[in-house]
Amino acid sequence: NIPTVTFNLTVGIQGFWNGTSQVRDTVKCHMRNSTSPFAEVEVSTAYLDNYGFSTFSYNTAINGSYYLEITHRNSLETWSALPQTVVPGGTYDYNFTTTANKAYGNNMILKLGKYCDFSGDVNQDGFVNLTDVLLIFNAYSVFSTGYIVTDVNGDNIADLTDITIAYNNAQNFVQKITP
Secondary structure, rough: OOOOOOEEEEEEHHHHHHOOEEOOOOEEEEEEEEOOOOOOOEEEEEOOOOEEEEEEEEOOOEEEEEEEEEEEEOOOOOEOOOOEEEEEOOEEEEEEOHHHHHHHOOOOOOEOEEEEEEEEEOOOEEOOOOHHHHHHHHHHHHHOOOOOOOHHHHHHHOOEEEEHHHHHOOOOOOOOOOO
């Protein structure tokens, strides 16, 4: 039985961060091999607190180096800048929010003092583009509410605010950057 590897992570989500706190939500952290084809070793799911912090645990990771891949229901997939070296039984800290170079390819946006994963990839295809904007617009046009992927700012309603976030990121050709 392999001892658990624990990561204490801080992750910002662009649409959910207001400069003071972040809407709480679930994210996944995938441990991936550090060499191509970057096979997934294990996935851990956790609920981020109002500051984007949570603890992720892994039960199958052996000694080695792994990329951390963060996925969220309507944000762009974001990878750690470099593989993280782990030893079973170890606890490690990684804060994506301090500098852009914590993400592979510096693929984050600075929002109100915190680096965040780009919001708006509602169909999870690795791009924030017109397809995402239209999906949000369609949800908005039928007054969609609740825990929905088209709610890009976490207020439980698809509205113009969500469309604006996705549209601005689409205008900047935001897309995932991976090793």
